[in-house]
Amino acid sequence: MITSCDHASPRTRAALCGLPPRAGLGLKTGHFREVLGSLPDIGFFEVHAENYMVAGGPFHHFLGLIREAYPLSLHGVGLSIGAEGPLDVQHLKRLSTLIERYQPQSFSEHLAWSSHGPVFLNDLLPLAYDTPTLDRVCEHIDQVQNTLQRPMLLENPATYLAFERSTIDEAEFIREVIRRSGCGLLLDVNNIYVSCINHQRDPLTYLDALPLHAVGEIHLAGFAEDADSLGVRLLIDDHGAPVDQAVWSLYRQALERIGPVATLIERDNQVPAFNVLMAEAQQADELLRCAGGRP
Amino acid sequence: MSTQAVFSAALLDTGLPCPDGLCSVNGADPASRFAVYRNNVQRSLSNALVDSYPVVMQLVGEEFFRAMAGVFIQNHPPRSPLMSDYGSDLADFISGFEPASSVPYLADVARLERLRTQAYHAADIAPLSQERIAAAFADQEGLSRLQIGLHPSLHVLDSAFAVVDIWAAHQHDATLAGINLDQAQHALVLRNGLEVEVFAVDPGASQFIGQLKAGLSLTEALESAEAFDLSQTLALLISRQAITHLHHKVSP
Numbered sequence: 001m002i003t004s005c006d007h008a009s010p011r012t013r014a015a016l017c018g019l020p021p022r023a024g025l026g027l028k029t030g031h032f033r034e035v036l037g038s039l040p041d042i043g044f045f046e047v048h049a050e051n052y053m054v055a056g057g058p059f060h061h062f063l064g065l066i067r068e069a070y071p072l073s074l075h076g077v078g079l080s081i082g083a084e085g086p087l088d089v090q091h092l093k094r095l096s097t098l099i100e101r102y103q104p105q106s107f108s109e110h111l112a113w114s115s116h117g118p119v120f121l122n123d124l125l126p127l128a129y130d131t132p133t134l135d136r137v138c139e140h141i142d143q144v145q146n147t148l149q150r151p152m153l154l155e156n157p158a159t160y161l162a163f164e165r166s167t168i169d170e171a172e173f174i175r176e177v178i179r180r181s182g183c184g185l186l187l188d189v190n191n192i193y194v195s196c197i198n199h200q201r202d203p204l205t206y207l208d209a210l211p212l213h214a215v216g217e218i219h220l221a222g223f224a225e226d227a228d229s230l231g232v233r234l235l236i237d238d239h240g241a242p243v244d245q246a247v248w249s250l251y252r253q254a255l256e257r258i259g260p261v262a263t264l265i266e267r268d269n270q271v272p273a274f275n276v277l278m279a280e281a282q283q284a285d286e287l288l289r290c291a292g293g294r295p
Numbered sequence: 296m297s298t299q300a301v302f303s304a305a306l307l308d309t310g311l312p313c314p315d316g317l318c319s320v321n322g323a324d325p326a327s328r329f330a331v332y333r334n335n336v337q338r339s340l341s342n343a344l345v346d347s348y349p350v351v352m353q354l355v356g357e358e359f360f361r362a363m364a365g366v367f368i369q370n371h372p373p374r375s376p377l378m379s380d381y382g383s384d385l386a387d388f389i390s391g392f393e394p395a396s397s398v399p400y401l402a403d404v405a406r407l408e409r410l411r412t413q414a415y416h417a418a419d420i421a422p423l424s425q426e427r428i429a430a431a432f433a434d435q436e437g438l439s440r441l442q443i444g445l446h447p448s449l450h451v452l453d454s455a456f457a458v459v460d461i462w463a464a465h466q467h468d469a470t471l472a473g474i475n476l477d478q479a480q481h482a483l484v485l486r487n488g489l490e491v492e493v494f495a496v497d498p499g500a501s502q503f504i505g506q507l508k509a510g511l512s513l514t515e516a517l518e519s520a521e522a523f524d525l526s527q528t529l530a531l532l533i534s535r536q537a538i539t540h541l542h543h544k545v546s547p
Contacts, residue, residue, distance in 0.1 A: 053377050055447070056419035058489045078376025084299045091376060116303035120373040122343070122381075123306075123335045128298060128316075161328040163298075164316045198328075199320045228319065229327035236331060 016151055016184035017216030018105035019044050019071050019262035023284035026266055031274045032062035039069055040274075042281055044105065046073035046264050052102075053094045067102050073217065073264065074104035078120065081140045081154070082113035082127045092147050099148055106217055106262070108153035108186045109144070111137065111174065128163035129173040141181040153184040153216045158191040158223075158237035160198055170195070171209035184216035187258075189251045190243070190266075194223050194235040203250050212258045220251055220284060221266035240269030243280060251284075255291035263288060305329070306336045307372050309365075340368045344382045347412055350465040351389075351405050354398060363392060379416055383409060400456035400476060407462050407493070410450045410484040414491045417448035422536035431541045441513045444540025445532070448486035449508070451501045455479050459495040487535045494531065499523025504532075512544045 022043025027035070035045075045066060052059055066072075079091060099107060112124035127133050144152055156174055168176070178185055187210065196203040222241030226234045243251075243265065251263075265280045296304075298316065305311040313326035341364045345352055352360040367388050373381045386405035395401050431441060452458065457478045464471055481501035483494040496504070499521040506516035517525065532538055 050376050050378065054379055054416035057414075057416045057448075057486060059416070060419070061489060080376075084297050088376075113299060115376065116299045118374050119303060119307075120376045121303060121306055121336050122339045122373060122376075122378065123332060125299075125302065125306075125332060160331040161317050161319055161325055164318050226331065228321070229324035230321060232321055232323060234328065234331065236335075 016153065016214060017262060019073055019217060021260035021262055021288060023281040023288065024071075024073065024262060024264045025277050025281055026264065026268065027063070027066065028267075028271050028274075029059070029062075030271065031277075032058070032066070034274050036062065036065055036069075040278055042070070042278070043285070044071040044073055044262060044264075046075050046266075049074050049076040049095055049098055049107075050078045052098055063102065072102055072104040073106040073108065073262070074099065074102065076107070076109040077124070078114060079109045079144065080113045080115040080120075081109055081144070082111060082125075082133065082137055083115055083140075084113070084136070085115075085117060087140050087143055088115065092144065096148055099150075106153060107148065107150065108155055108217065110155045111157050111177070124157060126157065126159045126161065126163070129166040129168040129170060131167070134168065134173060134176060137177055138180045141177065141183050145181065145183065151183055153186040154178070155186040155188050155219065156191050156195075156210065158188070158194040158198075158235075160234065160236070162199065169209070171206055175209070175211045178211045178214050183214075185211055185214045186217045186219060187212070187215045187254060187261075188219040188221075189254055190219065190221040190223060190247050191237055193244070193247050193250055194237045197233060197235045204253060207250065207254060207257070212254075215258050215261055218251070218254065218261050218263040219266050220247060220263060220280075222247075238269055239266050243283075248283070248287075252287055255287060260288040260291045306333050307369055309333060309337070309369075337365065337368060340373065340381070341365065343378050344368075344385065347382050348385060348405055348408050350408055350462055351385075351401060353465050353469055354401060354404060354461075355395065359394075363389075363395065366392070379412065385409070400454070400458060400461060403452070403454040403456055403458045404461055406452055406454075407458050407482055407484065410452060410482070411491050411493065414448035414450065414484050414486045417446070417486060420446055420539045422446065423538050423541060425533060428533055428538055428541065437543050439512070439514045440543045440545075442510070442540075442542050442544045443507050443513060443532075443538055444542070445504070445508055446485060446537045446539050448484075448491070449504070449537050450484050451496070451504050451508075452482040452484065453479075453498070453501055454482065458482055459493060462493060483531075485535055485537050487537070492535060496528065496531075497523045500528040503528060 020043045024044035027045040027047050110124050114121055192203055196206055220243045221239045224236040224238040226236055228234045263284045301314045305314050313329040317325035319328050341361050344364045386402045389395050389402040389405055457474050457476055457480050459480045459482045460474045480495050481498055483496045500523045502520035503516050506519050
């Protein structure tokens, strides 16, 4: 059982994450010129790997220049690690090429599936947590880490429903994947909050059940609200709003347990002006400082 | 069928029931929660098409576009996680989509927007300097065998409609007033530095550029094209940094 004061040795965390223990932002195409023009004081930028799997043009031009000035986190959204079928070897090759080109400090993906056979569904879909799924996810992560020759971080999911055939609790499933594969954890605090509300779990209990010694990066984001057939509050991880107060508070509690770790403000929809995102990043930086980060 | 096969099919076909074997901790109907995933998939794919085809959407309105996108998504889901490729076959779909038949130029506008996306992401190849190009053209002896390599972003589109004018009108005030819609136009699309540019060229120039792209020599391409202003066309290609290679074709 992982305890709530499970501080990793610095070497463990350094091996899992080369990003500085500061706030970072998702790099938006609409902000390329502003970032290069003003070179804001920010810990790192993160991009979705698939957006940069193009031959040339402005995306590579700007990412190349921005990479010279900032650490980079490469975040995959299309590998489909939880798929029933084999991983797309072509896609792994594209990832490998991108990593070779940009030498990101971190590569992460999701505990989810997004492809079935040849069809890509462009969403992070939920898994039944049982032994066959556990074996398959571990095999896929082994294949990724062997191909890329580096450890990856796996992000805990936001989910809206469960499977009757699940036999393993989600946090325990993640703990076992990380123990067996040696990958790190991308701790998405918004996903914890969203899933815990949706599945009536206690967020702190869930947080404490995760393998916090393996956290290599944290994600913070906003959610949208919906309701299920009983009219019960259902939270949607839509990355379309500022980080909620409840998520900030859970983030504070996570930092108390694990110390300062690179933290991304994720925003993919209704993207505001760059300075609005910077203000959220500064809020995270402040909490990281309190947690013992840079002076 | 496997769990993910059933799940995947029901995400794409909104007429299918919610898959079996799902549950929610509070006893809510799993269908109301499955609906979140279905909505995410439909919405994200529809948004990807909206982003790629802004003028097509302006021409038919968002409501029609999203309804058409829904039919397209169900029949042509993505086959790759690279969303920049998604909808590359939308123009062909529009050609056969009966409800859109009253807008006969819609498919060609989609083709033009697709070429713009392709040009935006095309490989980076440095253009030849104007001096190098001038020197090659000054060599009268080699001119007949000269082959002109064009930037990978460059494409031509031949349309029976005023596709360039229709597209250009939607970059400003989105009015088609004053445009003769049935005037055939030939679009030249290329990326000049970081900017994608669109030009209307003469039919002969379009044929000539198409033949250069197919690997014909300057002379062969000229012979197979109807009359056009060669110096003006070459000046356009040079000024837009579209010439990336020059070499002499070996005689057969």
